[in-house]
Amino acid sequence: MKILLASSEVFPFSKTGGLADMVGALGRALVNAGEEAAIVTPLYRGIQNRFPALRRVDWHFDLPLGAQTVPAELWELARPGEAKIYFIDHPGYFDRAGIYQENHLSYADNGERFIFFSKCVVNLARYLPWRPEVVHLHDWQAALVPALILQQKRAGWGNAPATCLTIHNLAYQGVFPEEAFALTNLPADFYAPDGVGTEYFGMLNCLKGGIVFADSITTVSPRYAREITTEELGCGLDGVLRQNHAKLTGILNGVDYAEWNTTKNPYLFKTYSHARMAGKAVNKAELQRLVGLPVDEKIPLFGTISRLAEQKGVDIQLGALEEMLNTNIQFVQLGSGSPEYEKGYRELAARFPGKVAVQFGYNEALSHRIEAGCDFFLMPSRFEPCGLNQMYSLRYGTIPIVRATGGLDDSVIDFNENPAKANGVKFYEYTSRALAKAIRKSIAIYEHPDLIRHFRKTAMKADFSWNQTVAEYIHVYQKILS
Numbered sequence: 001m002k003i004l005l006a007s008s009e010v011f012p013f014s015k016t017g018g019l020a021d022m023v024g025a026l027g028r029a030l031v032n033a034g035e036e037a038a039i040v041t042p043l044y045r046g047i048q049n050r051f052p053a054l055r056r057v058d059w060h061f062d063l064p065l066g067a068q069t070v071p072a073e074l075w076e077l078a079r080p081g082e083a084k085i086y087f088i089d090h091p092g093y094f095d096r097a098g099i100y101q102e103n104h105l106s107y108a109d110n111g112e113r114f115i116f117f118s119k120c121v122v123n124l125a126r127y128l129p130w131r132p133e134v135v136h137l138h139d140w141q142a143a144l145v146p147a148l149i150l151q152q153k154r155a156g157w158g159n160a161p162a163t164c165l166t167i168h169n170l171a172y173q174g175v176f177p178e179e180a181f182a183l184t185n186l187p188a189d190f191y192a193p194d195g196v197g198t199e200y201f202g203m204l205n206c207l208k209g210g211i212v213f214a215d216s217i218t219t220v221s222p223r224y225a226r227e228i229t230t231e232e233l234g235c236g237l238d239g240v241l242r243q244n245h246a247k248l249t250g251i252l253n254g255v256d257y258a259e260w261n262t263t264k265n266p267y268l269f270k271t272y273s274h275a276r277m278a279g280k281a282v283n284k285a286e287l288q289r290l291v292g293l294p295v296d297e298k299i300p301l302f303g304t305i306s307r308l309a310e311q312k313g314v315d316i317q318l319g320a321l322e323e324m325l326n327t328n329i330q331f332v333q334l335g336s337g338s339p340e341y342e343k344g345y346r347e348l349a350a351r352f353p354g355k356v357a358v359q360f361g362y363n364e365a366l367s368h369r370i371e372a373g374c375d376f377f378l379m380p381s382r383f384e385p386c387g388l389n390q391m392y393s394l395r396y397g398t399i400p401i402v403r404a405t406g407g408l409d410d411s412v413i414d415f416n417e418n419p420a421k422a423n424g425v426k427f428y429e430y431t432s433r434a435l436a437k438a439i440r441k442s443i444a445i446y447e448h449p450d451l452i453r454h455f456r457k458t459a460m461k462a463d464f465s466w467n468q469t470v471a472e473y474i475h476v477y478q479k480i481l482s
Helices: 018-032 110-127 145-154 178-184 206-213 222-227 238-243 278-291 314-324 339-351 364-373 389-395 406-411 432-446 449-461 466-481
Strands: 002-006 036-042 055-065 068-077 084-089 134-138 162-167 175-177 203-205 216-219 248-250 301-308 330-337 356-360 376-379 399-403 425-427
Touching: 002 018, 002 110, 018 036, 018 134, 018 466, 036 110, 055 110, 068 110, 084 110, 110 134, 110 145, 110 178, 110 206, 134 145, 134 466, 145 162, 145 206, 162 206, 162 466, 175 178, 178 203, 203 206, 206 238, 216 222, 216 466, 222 248, 222 406, 278 301, 278 330, 278 364, 301 314, 301 339, 301 364, 314 339, 314 432, 330 339, 330 364, 339 356, 364 389, 376 389, 376 432, 389 399, 389 406, 389 449, 399 406, 399 432, 399 449, 425 432, 432 449
Parallel strands: 002 036, 002 134, 036 084, 134 162, 162 216, 216 248, 301 330, 301 376, 330 356, 376 399, 399 425
Antiparallel strands: 055 068, 068 084, 175 203
């Protein structure tokens, strides 16, 4: 099959979270499975400098955007064993310091930027000599593509591709004022409660349009597919999702073990495996030294790598750490987000010197070193569509402590569920008290060498490779093509 993936971010070219990792890995997995796959994404600032092999394509976009016509250029990058990457080059929209925001403020023209990106995707799908049979859209930034394709089918596009939309996080829907609908150039009947419009507030909802018009909808874990059809986690779209439940499938994300491994990893201080675990202690000692914590193998080290947002459970984590840092533990944090939460971590580090190390921003090397050097990894999410860090932690023998929601529940096994296969610690209630209890349980595990060794070996043997995941996506593609 010929599959075109469209995403606002793709690793290693651009990244704010797991979306980029997933799309980059899915493209590679499709190629390895014998399919023909390509990816289209914006050309953000710095990509050309970091990837000098990019080549300009003899292609010029002149696309309507409301009353104006907007030009753009196309670049491509072909790499052995990888999906070809197409880049949409519009400096005014994409040559910026951030992808979606600067200084914690979203760009005011995000609707315009990604409506234009969606139109470029449709233009490529229709006119590339390599004609995709399936266009696979990711999140709200490309979710208008199915509606735009339907518009062109009505106008005579006879062999249009099938469409699949993956919802990575339902909380982000691409909702914009009514006047943004004019930028789509869609007929008025598309702007309705059963289309891209919202029922009560007169707004354009990009993700809703994708849910309504796509041939298939997937989410990034089976449990999340169930959760988003409930009022509690449906983010206002649970009714629309229940109406479209027949085309909804939950597929747990895979992990790119070529990138996330403990045996061939340039970021680690020493390699190790489930059969030879000694290197993990070396990584812990070097991480403690690197972030300025006392080097002591006997002290359990907890870590977090996360966007600092309410979804990630930062509020209950700060509360639980206030209590638990009075015991003999250490904590290291990497991430950025809400200024309020960043302030909370700074204050925590000030109150517990020698026990807490915090760093803000994105650091690929430090991410791997935290995963390898910590004993436990905290993911107390309010909700979590899939989550990748708990899977990375498992491969690194770092025991995940997770709230049982979404993909966290699908991928981690608690001792109470199956003692022989236990690889993590789960808690259920969304409170600091419940998380603190899970941390105390983890400390008890750490104090029993045979038990922590069992957890680590079981964790490192867990397999979330893309082989199974890509087969499920291929099945979805085949189903909508038939």
